[in-house]
Amino acid sequence: MIDKQHIIDRFVSYVTIDTESDPKSNTTPSTEKQWDLANKLVEELKAIGLSDVTIDENAYIMATLPSNVDHKVPAIGFVSHFDTSPDFTGANVNPKIIPNYDGNDILLNKEEGIVLSPDYFEDLKLYIGQTLITTDGTTLLGADDKAGICEIVSAMEYLIQHPEIKHGDIKVGFTPDEEIGRGAHKFDVEKFGAEWAYTMDGSQVGELEYENFNAAGAVVTVKGKIVHPGYAKGKLVNSMYIATEFINSLPRLETPEHTEGYQGFFHLHNMKGAVEKTTLEYIIRDHDKSHFEARKEVMLKLAEELNTQYEKEVINIDIKDQYFNMKEKVEPVMHIVDIAEEAMKQLDIEPIIKPIRGGTDGSQLSYMGLPCPNIFAGGHNFHGRYEYVPVESIIKATQVICKIAELTAEKYSN
Structure with a gap:
């Protein structure tokens, strides 16, 4: 059982660190403040027990959870980015926790009259009874993609704590500057060492995407x-x-x-x-x-x-x-999508397979030799003051990561 409060605390610890990227900068990462979260993540990955934890001169983080099975299993990876969009400020994020959401308007900011309403954002109705994390109306939240990072770290921690769940080598990768289109530019695919990977960077529960613009x-x-x-x-x-x-x-x-x-x-x-x-x-x-x-x-x-x-x-x-559209690189290895789809079904999550109306690190990585479909991270209304994420969605995505690892080991057990 994944501890809900532990997830909330971890996620909040990430989003309260400002990591906004800057498209006008020529450095990698594009802003110095991205190092603040990057360095924290390195220490956290070491603390939970991952191996080969590294961070390079451009703040690309990699780590390994070693296999716990005797047979050969392809190494798989999970990737997320830690920068937030320059479209809206990510400084001084002050998350609000809304337990047992009742389906009504959420007053984000009384002074400015900012309301998160299901009349406008209808997806809110999907999460009645759940715990939402929202902004205070003055910043974005950063669930894009700190929810993805939270899910990957939490899944690795859970797998370490539950060795009865069998898996092959799992590679973890965190990148800067995805929001300005440079997240995969300096990603060392050979060093990463995975045969395929998944970005945890989608939205609604069930999203599974292998096509993009x-x-x-x-x-x-x-x-x-x-x-x-x-x-x-x-x-x-x-x-x-x-x-x-x-x-x-x-x-x-x-x-x-x-x-x-x-x-x-x-x-x-x-x-x-x-x-x-x-x-x-x-x-x-x-x-x-x-x-x-x-x-x-x-x-x-x-x-x-x-x-x-x-x-x-x-x-x-x-x-x-x-x-370019990653479909060209993923279709020849569609079993990697099939495994993710089966993982969701086994967790009673209805897969929503649809094209991404945007881009993803997974697109560039796929063309760099690392086929990389995209899986939901749970957040909504990215890049603005109305961004929110249900805690239950973060937990479900964490479970999907664990189940993909387990199914991959099973698939290659014969």
């Missing part, structure tokens, strides 16, 4: 020409108007707020403009590789058309691929 970033630079407006006829070129033409020429309904499931999108997430120069920053996403390539081509052709229309190069586009 193909992703690219596009910077659109529009050039204009400033002339005194009183004498501007035939001379002034306003880059902001041309940028508006570009924006409005892309499919209006192919944006995040109008898409779901496997549907891709163009997302304008930043814009800075003046007459002489306007910069648009887009992300391009699609699960289908051919559609993904077509989206990039649409943007390039649109720029070409506008340059022809204005009879000069007014628009320049720089498109860079970011990550």
